Amino acid sequence: xxxxxxxxxxxxxxxxxxxxxxxxxxxxxxxxxxxxxxxxxxxxxxxxxxxxxxxxxxxxxxxxxxxxxxxxxxxxxxxxxxxxxxxxxxxxxxxxxxxxxxxxxxxxxxxxxxxxxxxxxxxxxxxxxxxxxxxxxxxxxxxxxxxxxxxxxxxxxxxxxxxxxxxxxxxxxxxxxxxxxxxxxxxxxxxxxxxxxxxxxxxxxxxxxxxxxxxxxxxxxxxxxxxxxxxxxxxxxxxxxxxxxxxxxxxxxxxxxxxxxxxxxxxxxxxxxxxxxxxxxxxxxxxxxxxxxxxxxxxxxxxxxxxxxxxxxxxxxxxxxxxxxxxxxxxxxxxxxxxxxxxxxxxxxxxxxxxxxxxxxxxxxxxxxxxxxxxxxxxxxxxxxxxxxxxxxxxxxxxxxxxxxxxxxxxxxxxxxxxxxxxxxxxxxxxxxxxxxxxxxxxxxxxxxxxxxxxxxxxxxxxxxxxxxxxxxxxxxxxxxxxxxxxxxxxxxxxxxxxxxxxx
Amino acid sequence: xxxxxxxxxxxxxxxxxxxxxxxxxxxxxxxxxxxxxxxxxxxxxxxxxxxxxxxxxxxxxxxxxxxxxxxxxxxxxxxxxxxxxxxxxxxxxxxxxxxxxxxxxxxxxxxxxxxxxxxxxxxxxxxxxxxxxxxxxxxxxxxxxx
Numbered sequence: 001x002x003x004x005x006x007x008x009x010x011x012x013x014x015x016x017x018x019x020x021x022x023x024x025x026x027x028x029x030x031x032x033x034x035x036x037x038x039x040x041x042x043x044x045x046x047x048x049x050x051x052x053x054x055x056x057x058x059x060x061x062x063x064x065x066x067x068x069x070x071x072x073x074x075x076x077x078x079x080x081x082x083x084x085x086x087x088x089x090x091x092x093x094x095x096x097x098x099x100x101x102x103x104x105x106x107x108x109x110x111x112x113x114x115x116x117x118x119x120x121x122x123x124x125x126x127x128x129x130x131x132x133x134x135x136x137x138x139x140x141x142x143x144x145x146x147x148x149x150x151x152x153x154x155x156x157x158x159x160x161x162x163x164x165x166x167x168x169x170x171x172x173x174x175x176x177x178x179x180x181x182x183x184x185x186x187x188x189x190x191x192x193x194x195x196x197x198x199x200x201x202x203x204x205x206x207x208x209x210x211x212x213x214x215x216x217x218x219x220x221x222x223x224x225x226x227x228x229x230x231x232x233x234x235x236x237x238x239x240x241x242x243x244x245x246x247x248x249x250x251x252x253x254x255x256x257x258x259x260x261x262x263x264x265x266x267x268x269x270x271x272x273x274x275x276x277x278x279x280x281x282x283x284x285x286x287x288x289x290x291x292x293x294x295x296x297x298x299x300x301x302x303x304x305x306x307x308x309x310x311x312x313x314x315x316x317x318x319x320x321x322x323x324x325x326x327x328x329x330x331x332x333x334x335x336x337x338x339x340x341x342x343x344x345x346x347x348x349x350x351x352x353x354x355x356x357x358x359x360x361x362x363x364x365x366x367x368x369x370x371x372x373x374x375x376x377x378x379x380x381x382x383x384x385x386x387x388x389x390x391x392x393x394x395x396x397x398x399x400x401x402x403x404x405x406x407x408x409x410x411x412x413x414x415x416x417x418x419x420x421x422x423x424x425x426x427x428x429x430x431x432x433x434x435x436x437x438x439x440x441x442x443x444x445x446x447x448x449x450x451x452x453x454x455x456x457x458x459x460x461x462x463x464x465x466x467x468x469x470x471x472x473x474x475x476x477x478x479x480x481x482x483x484x485x486x487x488x489x490x491x492x493x494x495x496x497x498x499x500x501x502x503x504x
Numbered sequence: 505x506x507x508x509x510x511x512x513x514x515x516x517x518x519x520x521x522x523x524x525x526x527x528x529x530x531x532x533x534x535x536x537x538x539x540x541x542x543x544x545x546x547x548x549x550x551x552x553x554x555x556x557x558x559x560x561x562x563x564x565x566x567x568x569x570x571x572x573x574x575x576x577x578x579x580x581x582x583x584x585x586x587x588x589x590x591x592x593x594x595x596x597x598x599x600x601x602x603x604x605x606x607x608x609x610x611x612x613x614x615x616x617x618x619x620x621x622x623x624x625x626x627x628x629x630x631x632x633x634x635x636x637x638x639x640x641x642x643x644x645x646x647x648x649x650x
Contacts, residue, residue, distance in 0.1 A: 279563045308555070442595050444595040448616060451560075451590065463559075463593065
């Protein structure tokens with residue numbers, strides 16, 4: 001498309017088309033039934049008492065009627081044939097839809113199996129490569145040191161070696177080759193297992209290769225399951241005192257009411273507010289906007305921030321690395337309970353429509369809450385918006401309209417190693433960012449241009465996601481237009497914005 | 505073998521992708537100190553933030569005394585910061601005067617745009633833009649943070 005967006009799912013998506021196929025099959029089935037009923041009625045005509053009574057007086061005419069009825073019912077173009085044709089078409093349509101889904105699911109399983117094997121092999125080779133590379137460098141260095149003639153060359157090599165340039169080159173390669181970035185992220189869970197297997201083998205031979213990963217992961221490794229792979233990592237971390245989801249529950253009011261300028265009125269605005277939540281002075285807060293409709297009912301937009309603390313041990317802020325890995329392992333988290341608590345404090349009532357939104361970890365938390373039946377029993381989640389979040393594995397019910405924004409060069413939404421489902425109620429928008437440095441408009445009203453580099457770091461930036469949101473707001477894509485129409489209640493009407501502390 | 509080595513290099517680079525970015529023309533500490541010395545500024549809490557997801561931004565607040573012109577202080581603050589890291593986001597820099605908080609979008613767009621042309625006096629001395637004769641825009645409004 002001219003706006004550079006690729007839209008999957010939603011009203012115009014494949015899932016919707018498959019659903020259409022099944023609906024068409026249903027219509028054909030019904031039509032086939034109707035035609036068969038008519039066929040019976042027509043056949044009954046030939047056997048009616050009037051006709052059979054007339055057989056003695058007008059045998060030729062009655063025979064003609066019988067022939068015509070037979071032709072109209074069981075003849076080559078008869079109603080029974082038409083009925084059978086309609087019903088068999090319905091069977092073919094249903095079978096096509098089912099076959100497509102089966103092939104798609106099988107293809108996904110095969111790809112995941114291949115990724116697991118490749119990742120394990122790469123992970124298993126890593127310690128050897130690092131060790132070998134180190135020995136090679138050390139050996140080469142010693143040889144050069146022993147040969148005074150090579151000292152000028154050695155000095156030149158050391159002077160010209162720029163680690164920052166090497167790193168920048170590698171990052172450029174990743175940015176220019178999203179497929180490589182995607183492959184590496186998809187292989188990551190099995191790579192960790194492969195590396196642990198090698199280290200275990202080095203320490204304790206073949207037995208060590210089996211027992212070390214098993215013990216470290218709490219019996220979860222080796223596994224092909226994504227959740228168990230990450231769960232094993234959580235368990236291994238626990239042995240060293242990291243990834244512990246500790247802290248006091250509950251949320252407390254922060255700056256109770258903030259400017260109504262913070263009320264989001266569009267997808268772009270949602271990510272403008274995610275950016276605002278990411279500013280250091282706002283760390284540890286979530287934002288809840290109450291929008292009052294013409295009929296006096298309230299709708300709520302709950303905004304959850306992306307990762308703010310990268311230390312593997314929990315401090316006071318649960319918007320951290322521990323919450324990331326636990327969410328990806330499918331565990332319940334303290335952060336989810338804090339969001340629910342803040343919603344209760346804010347006054348969200350059962351039945352009030354709720355939109356959950358988040359960037360990065362915030363999107364994962366939103367998806368986790370929208371997949372939690374207890375949470376859904378308490379709150380009426382109608383919508384989820386994520387940006388740069390790996391959420392494909394969450395089982396979000398069809399009653400929730402999901403919009404996921406993903407940049408092709410952003411590694412974070414690839415971390416779950418799977419494409420988002422193509423469903424009528426789940427729209428995924430992918431955007432390929434420019435190949436060279438670019439600028440995006442500041443999502444705040446100032447609108448000045450913000451310079452962004454063509455790198456994987458900036459591909460995850462909230463300002464760039466806000467710009468993608470702006471493109472969505474103006475898109476003519478039918479899936480996006482339908483999604484936006486469905487969410488109108490969250491973006492219009494008098495609004496009150498509050499922020500809630502989740503720290504402590 | 506070369507393919508494996510490239511892969512290892514790339515993985516190492518990914519692991520270290522949060523490496524520090526070089527500072528701009530004038531170091532941050534010099535700029536923040538210069539903000540603290542502006543007329544009417546009583547305290548300031550400016551920081552450089554470059555985190556995954558919220559990259560390359562100056563954020564924070566300068567508090568000014570009652571007699572100061574907060575719009576002018578913000579204009580000068582943004583002018584100073586424009587001599588720092590190129591392309592940085594300054595949308596979350598504010599000036600507070602009691603309950604009144606002034607943000608960059610409270611300044612006229614033309615005034616902000618003109619700041620891009622400021623040149624430092626030297627490598628260690630930033631220049632301070634003059635508010636006189638500059639249309640800074642509409643009167644500021646009172647509101648709560650953030």
